[in-house]
Structures are given as structure tokens and as C-alpha cells.
Amino acid sequence: MDDFAFKKRYTYGSIMIDIDSHRIIDMINSRELEDVKEWLNTYKNLKVISRDGSLVYKNATSLAHPKAIQVSDRFHLLKNLTEYCKTYLKTKFNVNVTIDEIKECSAKKAEENQTQYLTLEAKWKEVNKLIESGIYKSLACKQFNLNIKTYNKLIKLSTEDLNNYFLNTLEKRQQIKREQKNLIINKARELNKEKYSLTKISEILGIDRRTVKKYIDPLHIPKYTRQGRLSILDEYKIEIKDMLSKGISIAAIYRVISGKGYKGSNSNLRHYCSKLKKEFNSNPQNFRKKIITIKRSILLRGVYKPLKSIHELDEKTIKIINKKYPFYIKIIELISKFKLLLKEKNVENLTNWIVEAKSLNNSYINSFINGIKRDIEAVKNSIKYEYNNGLAEGSINKLKVIKRIMYGRNSFEMLKNKVLYIESTRSFN
Numbered sequence: 001m002d003d004f005a006f007k008k009r010y011t012y013g014s015i016m017i018d019i020d021s022h023r024i025i026d027m028i029n030s031r032e033l034e035d036v037k038e039w040l041n042t043y044k045n046l047k048v049i050s051r052d053g054s055l056v057y058k059n060a061t062s063l064a065h066p067k068a069i070q071v072s073d074r075f076h077l078l079k080n081l082t083e084y085c086k087t088y089l090k091t092k093f094n095v096n097v098t099i100d101e102i103k104e105c106s107a108k109k110a111e112e113n114q115t116q117y118l119t120l121e122a123k124w125k126e127v128n129k130l131i132e133s134g135i136y137k138s139l140a141c142k143q144f145n146l147n148i149k150t151y152n153k154l155i156k157l158s159t160e161d162l163n164n165y166f167l168n169t170l171e172k173r174q175q176i177k178r179e180q181k182n183l184i185i186n187k188a189r190e191l192n193k194e195k196y197s198l199t200k201i202s203e204i205l206g207i208d209r210r211t212v213k214k215y216i217d218p219l220h221i222p223k224y225t226r227q228g229r230l231s232i233l234d235e236y237k238i239e240i241k242d243m244l245s246k247g248i249s250i251a252a253i254y255r256v257i258s259g260k261g262y263k264g265s266n267s268n269l270r271h272y273c274s275k276l277k278k279e280f281n282s283n284p285q286n287f288r289k290k291i292i293t294i295k296r297s298i299l300l301r302g303v304y305k306p307l308k309s310i311h312e313l314d315e316k317t318i319k320i321i322n323k324k325y326p327f328y329i330k331i332i333e334l335i336s337k338f339k340l341l342l343k344e345k346n347v348e349n350l351t352n353w354i355v356e357a358k359s360l361n362n363s364y365i366n367s368f369i370n371g372i373k374r375d376i377e378a379v380k381n382s383i384k385y386e387y388n389n390g391l392a393e394g395s396i397n398k399l400k401v402i403k404r405i406m407y408g409r410n411s412f413e414m415l416k417n418k419v420l421y422i423e424s425t426r427s428f429n
Helices: 033-041 055-064 074-092 107-116 120-132 137-143 148-155 159-166 169-193 198-205 209-215 234-245 250-259 266-281 296-303 315-324 326-344 348-359 363-374 376-384 390-405 412-424
Strands: 002-007 011-017 024-028 048-051 069-072 096-102 289-295
Touching: 002 390, 011 033, 011 390, 024 033, 024 390, 024 412, 033 055, 048 055, 055 069, 069 074, 069 376, 074 296, 074 326, 074 363, 074 376, 096 296, 096 315, 120 137, 120 148, 120 159, 137 148, 169 198, 169 209, 198 209, 234 250, 234 266, 250 266, 289 296, 296 326, 315 326, 326 348, 326 376, 348 363, 348 376, 363 376, 390 412
Parallel strands: 048 069
Antiparallel strands: 002 011, 011 024, 096 289
């Protein structure tokens, strides 16, 4: 016996299937206590009734057939237990579960991280040193992550072109500005030699006459970059570096320094932190820790199947998880013991299992225990007997197909007559 929905969360019906013949016997347009009791009373010869954990079906059966053996469905029992455990584990684990494992970085790894942040010019010089020491060009380039085609191109350049090639965009821009500034200074000095006034030179070159006066001074040394420019982050740099080394997020750092008077933007802080991270990552002494991240969804699979069968988890990772999160293995073991209890048909062990589960003092597990205690005889019978609600689930699927064939535009009586007619014409081997 099981229920089925005409309209989910609104209207339901009940269906009855013969355990021996697998035929749908009858169905009613309700799952209320009085209706189900009256329905069951019309079948005087019922000896065994397999059902889910519904208290309505339990009470209706007890009133209509007090001597009948009631069997709770094992699938629903196990499903309820796993759902309670899954919900509990979701409250304990984040979406990504991280485990820190201390591990010294190998010399090779440290070297790779060092070369990652070398400039093109530095790589070029290091590769040349290796080649001069007798190492093949291809191996030398590979060691410093320099494309061999780039290296061959650099060989053909003159010293001047090579220096220009190594300049980054900012340096090239600064070089152009220096050249333009030198041209203006030289032009100002030439015009001054030709006896032009400061005002006239200022008009010709489009610069302030005070700047002209400064440029024509033979002792004047041009300054091409601003020296000693202060940053709005200067007073917080030590604190930022300390927080960053502790693994605090940039968003959290921004909130801390903003509370202490920082008025700059978040992007300015992120840019500075990015530089610090590069410096930190380029230092081999900082490669101490390997972080293992496991998705929560992978751990939740352990609720349904053995941990050893989950290919994302190896033995070492399982040991780390069990050591850091002991509650996890207790939940998994509890589910495994319940499955074994059902498999071995050991009714006596149910009491011991309930005591063990109760000792965990877990509100989710306690809710499941309270549910099976309310229906303890039917639960024991589910362990003892082979009966289950698989027939009902299959028949409900068939009923849904018939409903869809009629596009749901049918009365209950029409649906019932059609289902029972199809059942009466079925042949069984």
C-alpha cells in the first residue's frame, strides 16, 4: 500500500497491490485516516501489509486489521536515515572542505617558482650562462621556461635593439618622455644662445617661462621620474603584509584598514597585495604547505556508498579527513551498520544500533530514531521479512504514465477504471 499524488502537496490517493500476483487491486481518492480505514475494512482477508512509515497508514491498518503483520518499507527507512545524515553533514561542512598538510617544497619545485617571476632579460642572461657552461641550448631554455624561438630571435639583435626589446611598456613610455624632454631642453638652450627672451622661448616651446629659466641653466640636471612619492597605503603596509601571511582575505584586510582610516580604493589594495604575493611565491623558503581541497559533494557520496569506492578519495586523504573531522566517520559507520543490519536480517541488533545512534547526541539522528520508535514493530518486521514496497513504487510509475497519456484530463473514476482494466488484461508467466 502506498500513496500517489494527483496534484503534489494538494491532493493524494492510495493504491493497493497484491504481493503475490503483483496486480493493482484497488485505489481510492484519499489518504485520510477514516477513508483508508473504511477502504481496508472492505478487504477482510488481509494478513500482511507492506507500507511506508506513514502514521496514517499505520493507524488505519491497526484499526481495520489489528492482527495483520505490518511491514515498514526498507527503502524508505534507509532513505530517511541517509537524508537526515546528509542534511547534518551539510551543516558541518562548507562547500569546499580544505585540509592543510605540512609539506616541504622540493628543490625542483622551488626553482620552478623562482624562474616563474624572472624577467625576460634575466632569463636571457641565465640561459646564456648555461650555454657557456656547455649545456645544450634547448635544455637551457627549457630550464628557465624561455621559448627557443624567442631565444633565436634575440641572438640576431644588436646590443641597442636588445636593450630596447627588454624594455616593458612602462619603460618604453618613460624612455619616449625622456627623449622628448631632452629635445625641449636642447631647443631651449639653442634659442637662448640666439638671444631669444625667456618669454619668446616660452611661447615657441609652449612651456612656462620659469621652466625655460630652469632648462637653460647649464648646471640643471633633468629629473625624469618622481622621486619619493608617498602611497596612501604606506602606514598600513606592515599590517597588510602580516595579515596576508596569515591567510586573511583581501576583502577582510580592506575592512580592517578601512576601520583604521584608510580612504583608498579596494582595487589599489588588491594591486599592492598582488605584488606581495608574487614576492612571497618567488621565495623558495615560503613553500611549506600543500593545501588539499575536497568538494563537499564528494564527501556526501560516502552516505550512499563505501568511501573506498569513491575514486576521488585515496587512503591517505580518508585518514586525514577522519582525523580532522571525527564526526564524519561516525556518521558513515552508523549508516553502514544499519545497512548490514537490514542485510543480515538481525532484528536483535536493532536495539543495540538505536542505543549507539542515541549516544551520538545528534538532533538529526534523534529525529530518525523517534520516527522508527513510533513504528517499531513494523520496522522490526521489515528486517525480519522479505516484503517491500517496490511493487507499489513500480505500480505508481505505471499509473503516472496512464495519467500522462490522457494529459491529466480525467476524473478519478476514469483513471481507476482504466488502470484496473489494464491490470485485468495483463498476463503473468
